[in-house]
Structure formats: C-alpha cells, structure tokens
Amino acid sequence: MIDVVLVDDHELVRTGFRMILQQPDVRICGEAGTAEEGLRLIRATKPHIALVDVHMPGMSGIELTERIVRAxxxxxxxxxxxxxxARFPKRLLDAGAHGYxxxxxxxxxxxxxxxxxxxGRRYLAPAVAQQLALATLDGEGxxxxxxxxxxxxxxxxxxxxxxxxxxxxxxxxSPKTVSTYKQRLMEKLQVDHVISLAHLMTVHGLLDTHNNQVGN
Incomplete structure (x- = not known):
C-alpha cells in the first residue's frame, strides 16, 4: 500500500487528486492547505509520497521539500x-524532490x-526531462x-x-518584505527592471513569453 499526503492550497485540486488516486494500492492518509500544515501532517503520518504544490501561502513547496529532506x-x-x-525542476530536484x-x-x-x-525511482514529466537534458548538454550554469x-x-x-x-x-x-526580495534578486542578477529580468529568464529558458505577462 502506498500512503500519500496531499499538500495544495486549492481544495478542488486536492479533491481531483483524491479521486484519481482512489486505487487498490494507494491510500490517502491526509490533506493540507498550507506547507506548514503539510509538514506537521507528514511528520505525524510519515507517508511514502507527498504531492506538493509550489506556490502556497507562507512556506513554499520548495522550502517544504528542503525541510522534509533535512528532517x-x-x-x-x-x-x-x-x-x-514549470521553470525550476533542477532547483526542486536539488532540494530533494523525487518527481515533477x-x-x-x-x-x-x-x-x-x-x-x-x-x-524508489524518480519521475519527471517528459517535457521537463527534455529541458534538463538540453541544459546538461549546454554545460552552462x-x-x-x-x-x-x-x-x-x-x-x-x-x-x-x-x-x-x-x-x-x-x-x-508584507509588501516591504517582497520589495526587499525584489531588490536582492535584482542585485544578484545584475538587472534593474522587470523587463530586463524577463529577458534574462527567456535567455536561460525559464520563461515562455507567449504565456506570461511582463509587469512594470
């Protein structure tokens, strides 16, 4: 039996996952709407698998993954x-995720x-696996x-x-904290405008300009 925990801040998404995973070899042993709740649930139930969203209020899915590994x-x-x-599978894999x-x-x-x-194996969506393979071939950080x-x-x-x-x-x-994050990342990337940031993300294959609206 595969024990699974669902961590996503959208109830409809969790409901959909739960319906799909109603299989003889899978058991849903809990759900959480935030990463903090998810971490407590995972500590308590120690499931085999946690299905985790990236963007959630408070702690992100990346941070949750890192904490699970550290613990x-x-x-x-x-x-x-x-x-x-789907822009940072490498970061998530480095953090310890086993699937994307x-x-x-x-x-x-x-x-x-x-x-x-x-x-015990990893699983990557085919498109993501292809992107990672191409990035490896390029050999550039x-x-x-x-x-x-x-x-x-x-x-x-x-x-x-x-x-x-x-x-x-x-x-x-707080908006002030977000502003601080913005300033730090701009300094690290040596860009001074969101448009420049979007261009840099496009150059490095992290942004599909057809599916994104660039802000000011």
Whole structure:
C-alpha cells in the first residue's frame, strides 16, 4: 500500500487528486492547505509520497521539500504545479524532490509517477526531462542558481505581472518584505527592471513569453 499526503492550497485540486488516486494500492492518509500544515501532517503520518504544490501561502513547496529532506523523513516529494510554473525542476530536484509533474498531466501519468517514486525511482514529466537534458548538454550554469528559493519564486511572479501587494498576499509576506526580495534578486542578477529580468529568464529558458505577462 502506498500512503500519500496531499499538500495544495486549492481544495478542488486536492479533491481531483483524491479521486484519481482512489486505487487498490494507494491510500490517502491526509490533506493540507498550507506547507506548514503539510509538514506537521507528514511528520505525524510519515507517508511514502507527498504531492506538493509550489506556490502556497507562507512556506513554499520548495522550502517544504528542503525541510522534509533535512528532517530525514522517509517521505518522497512529487511536485505538481501549473504549466506556467514549470521553470525550476533542477532547483526542486536539488532540494530533494523525487518527481515533477504539471497539473495538466493525465490521470494515468499522475498514478504512474506515484507508483514509480514509491518504488524508489524518480519521475519527471517528459517535457521537463527534455529541458534538463538540453541544459546538461549546454554545460552552462544559470545565474538563477544564485537565488534563494523565495527569491526565485518572487522573480517568477514579478515577470508574470504581479504587483508587490499581490505577491505578498499570495506568499503571506508584507509588501516591504517582497520589495526587499525584489531588490536582492535584482542585485544578484545584475538587472534593474522587470523587463530586463524577463529577458534574462527567456535567455536561460525559464520563461515562455507567449504565456506570461511582463509587469512594470
């Protein structure tokens, strides 16, 4: 039996996952709407798999993954995020995630990923695996590797046109704190405008300009 915990701040998403995972070999042993709640649940139930969203109020999915690994918990994380957010699988794998899927994946792919990761293997969505392979062939590091998990998250939201207040509301941070993150990441990347940031993300294959609205 594969024990699974669902960590996503959207109840409809968790309901969909729960319906897909109603299988003889899978058992849902809990749900959480925040990463903090998810971490407590994972510590208490020690499931084989945690399906984790990236963007949640407060702690992000990346931070949750890092904490699970640091705590030496037996749970393997599969990140399931929206298509537009499929920008940093390498960061998540470095943090200790064992799987990476987009929410547009088929139900059968989700089941396959859960079973594969539960058996001790990694699972990457085919498009993500291709991107990682190409990046390895290029042999070049990315300046975005210098950003912290939260800075990378803020950068992604900035290039999608989100205002500081909106970013703060989503991440449960004050606008002043978000502004500080923005200043730090701009300094690290040596850019002075969100448009320059978007250009840099495009150059490094982190941004599809057709699916994103660049803010000011």
């Amino acid at each position: 030496n918990l037996p749970t393997h994380v599969i990140v399931v995020t929206v298509v537009e957010d 899927l987009t929410k547009s994946c088929a139900a059968e792919e989700l089941l396959n990923a859960v079973r594969q990761v539960a058996s 990315s300046p975005f590797d210098a950003l912290s998990s939260r800075e990378l998250e803020v950068a992604m939201m900035l290039v999608r046109g989100k205002a500081l207040t909106a970013i703060g509301e989503q991440l449960n941070l």
